Amino acid sequence: MCVGCLSRMRPRYKRLVDNIFPSVPQDGLVKNNMEKLTFYALSSPEKLDRIGEYLFQKASRDISRKRNEFVMIAMEAMDQLLVACHAQTLNLFVESYLRIVQKLLESSEPSLQILATQSFVRFSNIEEDTPSYHRRYDFFVSKFSSMCHNNNPNLVTMEMIRMAGIKGIQGVIRKTVSDDLVENIWEPVHMDKIVPSLLFNMHTMKSKTDIVVESGISEEVNDKTDSFSLAESCLRELIGRASFGHVKSVIRPVLKHLDAHHMWVPNVFATQCFRILMFSIQSQYSYAVVETLMTHLDENGNASPKIRTSIADVLSKIIAIAANESVGPTVLEIINSLLTNLRTSVTRRPPSNIGLSESDGENEYREALIHALGEFAAHLPDYQKIEIMMFIMSKVPQFKSSNNPNDLHVQRMCLKSLLMVSTKYSSVQMNATFPQSFLDLLLKTLTASEDEIRFIVLRILHTLLDRHNNAPKLSKATVNITKSEINLEKCSRSDTIFIRKHAQDIYVSIYESLEMTNNTVENVEAVYTTLALICIELLSEETVLDFIRLILSIQELAITNAVLSTQQKFHLHGLVISIMLLVAIVTDLHPLKDYVEKVIEQRKLLSATHLLPELSIHNEVKSASLLPAGVLIEEPELTEALKASGIDITTETGPVLAHRRSWVENTNMSMKGSFTDLSNLDLDSVNSTPAMQRRFSPNEDLSFEAMKRSLMDNPVVRVEQNTRQTQLCDMFRNTSFQDLVAISTASKDEESLHSKITDVFNKVDISNKLSAVETTNQPIPIYETLFPELFAF
Amino acid sequence: MEDYKFLFKVVLVGNAGVGKTCLGMFPPGQGATIGVDFMIKTIEIDNEKVKLQIWDTAGQERFRSITQSYYRSAHALILIYDITSQPTFDCLNDWLREIDEYANNRVLRVLVGNKIDKEDREIPSHVGQDFAQRHDMRYLETSAKQADNVEKLFVQIASELMEQAKSKGISSDSPQSLPFNTRTSKSINDYCCNR
Numbered sequence A: 001m002c003v004g005c006l007s008r009m010r011p012r013y014k015r016l017v018d019n020i021f022p023s024v025p026q027d028g029l030v031k032n033n034m035e036k037l038t039f040y041a042l043s044s045p046e047k048l049d050r051i052g053e054y055l056f057q058k059a060s061r062d063i064s065r066k067r068n069e070f071v072m073i074a075m076e077a078m079d080q081l082l083v084a085c086h087a088q089t090l091n092l093f094v095e096s097y098l099r100i101v102q103k104l105l106e107s108s109e110p111s112l113q114i115l116a117t118q119s120f121v122r123f124s125n126i127e128e129d130t131p132s133y134h135r136r137y138d139f140f141v142s143k144f145s146s147m148c149h150n151n152n153p154n155l156v157t158m159e160m161i162r163m164a165g166i167k168g169i170q171g172v173i174r175k176t177v178s179d180d181l182v183e184n185i186w187e188p189v190h191m192d193k194i195v196p197s198l199l200f201n202m203h204t205m206k207s208k209t210d211i212v213v214e215s216g217i218s219e220e221v222n223d224k225t226d227s228f229s230l231a232e233s234c235l236r237e238l239i240g241r242a243s244f245g246h247v248k249s250v251i252r253p254v255l256k257h258l259d260a261h262h263m264w265v266p267n268v269f270a271t272q273c274f275r276i277l278m279f280s281i282q283s284q285y286s287y288a289v290v291e292t293l294m295t296h297l298d299e300n301g302n303a304s305p306k307i308r309t310s311i312a313d314v315l316s317k318i319i320a321i322a323a324n325e326s327v328g329p330t331v332l333e334i335i336n337s338l339l340t341n342l343r344t345s346v347t348r349r350p351p352s353n354i355g356l357s358e359s360d361g362e363n364e365y366r367e368a369l370i371h372a373l374g375e376f377a378a379h380l381p382d383y384q385k386i387e388i389m390m391f392i393m394s395k396v397p398q399f400k401s402s403n404n405p406n407d408l409h410v411q412r413m414c415l416k417s418l419l420m421v422s423t424k425y426s427s428v429q430m431n432a433t434f435p436q437s438f439l440d441l442l443l444k445t446l447t448a449s450e451d452e453i454r455f456i457v458l459r460i461l462h463t464l465l466d467r468h469n470n471a472p473k474l475s476k477a478t479v480n481i482t483k484s485e486i487n488l489e490k491c492s493r494s495d496t497i498f499i500r501k502h503a504q505d506i507y508v509s510i511y512e513s514l515e516m517t518n519n520t521v522e523n524v525e526a527v528y529t530t531l532a533l534i535c536i537e538l539l540s541e542e543t544v545l546d547f548i549r550l551i552l553s554i555q556e557l558a559i560t561n562a563v564l565s566t567q568q569k570f571h572l573h574g575l576v577i578s579i580m581l582l583v584a585i586v587t588d589l590h591p592l593k594d595y596v597e598k599v600i601e602q603r604k605l606l607s608a609t610h611l612l613p614e615l616s617i618h619n620e621v622k623s624a625s626l627l628p629a630g631v632l633i634e635e636p637e638l639t640e641a642l643k644a645s646g647i648d649i650t651t652e653t654g655p656v657l658a659h660r661r662s663w664v665e666n667t668n669m670s671m672k673g674s675f676t677d678l679s680n681l682d683l684d685s686v687n688s689t690p691a692m693q694r695r696f697s698p699n700e701d702l703s704f705e706a707m708k709r710s711l712m713d714n715p716v717v718r719v720e721q722n723t724r725q726t727q728l729c730d731m732f733r734n735t736s737f738q739d740l741v742a743i744s745t746a747s748k749d750e751e752s753l754h755s756k757i758t759d760v761f762n763k764v765d766i767s768n769k770l771s772a773v774e775t776t777n778q779p780i781p782i783y784e785t786l787f788p789e790l791f792a793f
Numbered sequence B: 001m002e003d004y005k006f007l008f009k010v011v012l013v014g015n016a017g018v019g020k021t022c023l024g025m026f027p028p029g030q031g032a033t034i035g036v037d038f039m040i041k042t043i044e045i046d047n048e049k050v051k052l053q054i055w056d057t058a059g060q061e062r063f064r065s066i067t068q069s070y071y072r073s074a075h076a077l078i079l080i081y082d083i084t085s086q087p088t089f090d091c092l093n094d095w096l097r098e099i100d101e102y103a104n105n106r107v108l109r110v111l112v113g114n115k116i117d118k119e120d121r122e123i124p125s126h127v128g129q130d131f132a133q134r135h136d137m138r139y140l141e142t143s144a145k146q147a148d149n150v151e152k153l154f155v156q157i158a159s160e161l162m163e164q165a166k167s168k169g170i171s172s173d174s175p176q177s178l179p180f181n182t183r184t185s186k187s188i189n190d191y192c193c194n195r
């Protein structure tokens, strides 16, 4: 047989394919023959798979013979056919096509690898009509990832191969991500290659200028983009296409990479990375990133505090982005997780041979967590901030005195977090700021046995009360203040209602907190600020009386208390005079102001400076006696001044006051004896004077036992449990301040009045399962009862 | 027409500097491997062409997470230590733990003591041999520098994998047969190309 016969017997498609190749490779693809081939393929699509197979064979042969120019021509032809043909049969053609691409990628020749990648990228942009269920991209992912790490000694080549690798990965993602039937690109086996490859290029690539300097300018490198930005945009695309279930598949390898490359300390790159992820992810999933990062923090419980601090810091830098998209349960989950980490950090047992620096690191970690919490809260709407504050408050361990220093620590951390959140919140209406249950818990904590805890609670109150930015000016008790220095706004109706409703609870708690023997100057100053803010933000003529009664009671406390130190009593006097002056100024009670100024003058005159601000750790007594005559605020004069100011103290107005014995009346009663008795006494000796205690011994009828008995005997109460509870509360409220003082002063143990009440409640509760407000053992988490609406999601 | 009959994936693992890249006969001058490198090696056994995809992993710790992801689809793992370096031998247990965790449990494992051309041997031959035996591995000592036993290593691996593949015959659901290219998973045998 002759050669000519043979070639004439060759199938048409083979001849058409052969004809597209020039005799000399430099001539490139024979264009009009390529058109013929394309036309043939379009008109006989069933031949497409054979064309593909034949092209593949030719290309394979050329690769092994290193005839690269012909390989390129084959590639070009395949590209054109891919673009031209949209038939169903393309599927089989693609098989041959991808085999060529793979073959080129397997070659050790950089130019062929790059050629293959370029073609593959074009292919990845073609939408195929039918999904290819059986196609696998395993090799491509492996190879492209490997190319991303290319280490060719020639920097230009290296950069080109790495870029090709990134583009290839991008191509695989595009080809697979939209179609679940193809390779599942989100499988760890792929993501564990793709993600680190991208990250590696984002942080290790030498800058383009370095390459240019080291190897001369190259056109390819000076392409529009560099491997860093290419990798970054690929990562953005990847996470942007991730559905909820895939978020973790991407984030986990990111975390692994950052761990392995020790990229938490410093965390510049980690932060950058997570910001990129947060901004590119579909926003409704952004909290999943936060969640995963938090899980990572949990998993790194044993890592050095430095690493944990850094992770928490990254968290704080991205958490705000998630805040906008977070809904009820998520918000609480995030907060809860942060609080749990705080708790864990607090209860962490430091290794025995740990240095100081190490424990310092732990503190920084906690600060970072609290900061993250604040960042998160800051970007939530205000109503959610309240919910968060309530939630945090519900997490504060409630106890009066604990032997476990960890509990105290946890309490402190929770409150610090709460303080952080409160600084991000701006009060508008106080009844919105202080829902009953939140206020109750705050006030309860205000009488905690630790001065530091009380101090934090007072600061929380400052941030929540201070709507007009007066707190900085009122940080210390002072008698040098004028109205013009204060930003005042008329108290709204709802605020008046608020303070009427809660005055008693708030004042009792503040009073009790002042009874604490471990109060420092800072505590008293903070109480001053609190009272000053209440005065400015909430008081009006209607409600000023109760407040004044409280001030008088505080003065009474300073005079009669048996356990406070002399210095502490001085502080109270300083507080009393300062706040009395302020209330006169704020509420425009001029006669009262005149009277208070007279007392101040008197104190100055008699050198009783220890009864005036500044409060200091040790106020020196310069006057002849501790309480010279005329230095106290006295009830008759006060009453006169109030009357002159138009405040009628004999007529009790308003529903709240109606059923309560007046503080002034009681104060009046007790003051009668106390002044004269005390004015000539050394206060220190008072502390140990039994007569004093006897004078304040509890009235039999007012003892808690008696209260309980009367409750049990009351048949009405037995029927209606809620009524019983209310009555008990009322009883407590109606009991005069002085009597309560007496009871608590008389008790030998350190426990506060509040916990006594708790005891009573608890005893009453045992039999009838009252859900008393004071009960500490809640069967269900407090937050669920606090925010049922959040859990309705 | 493909010019080989079988294709296997082989992954090189071991501490940094033990000679993985040299052993795989990768182009010199690239220094320590970063991430993963790749090359093809074609071997002829009994007139049959076997194609090996060699994945050379970085020994450096920081690349561990990406290198591990290459274990899973490997048909053979070559675990290499440097016979002049006790620490590289001591790490073998860690490597085996990793392999157990990330690789297919039926992967062919070969232990290689490299750099036998050097004078300052620290691990006697029989110690390596023992270790290999205890862990059910093949054992070979090589000098990548002088190309001692290197060819033999790959030929042994190729022929063993080929035996395995042949004995499994047409069974398509072999757990080791992870799809390696663009073919349908219904192809006769994933070890084997169609022609």
Ligand SMILES: Nc1nc2c(ncn2[C@@H]2O[C@H](COP(=O)(O)OP(=O)(O)OP(=O)(O)O)[C@@H](O)[C@H]2O)c(=O)[nH]1
Residues within 6 Å of the ligand: B014, B015, B016, B017, B018, B019, B020, B021, B022, B023, B031, B032, B033, B034, B057, B058, B059, B060, B114, B115, B116, B117, B118, B142, B143, B144, B145, B146
């Ligand atoms: N004498 C001697 N030197 C060798 C041998 N094999 C490798 N080396 C040298 O050991 C050094 C490290 O070899 P590589 O092959 O780069 O080591 P590697 O295991 O790939 O290292 P990583 O890529 O960092 O994991 C190089 O300097 C090699 O020249 C050998 O058989 N004998």
Ligand SMILES: [Mg+2]
Residues within 6 Å of the ligand: B020, B021, B022, B031, B032, B033, B056, B057, B058, B059
């Ligand atoms: Mg290497």
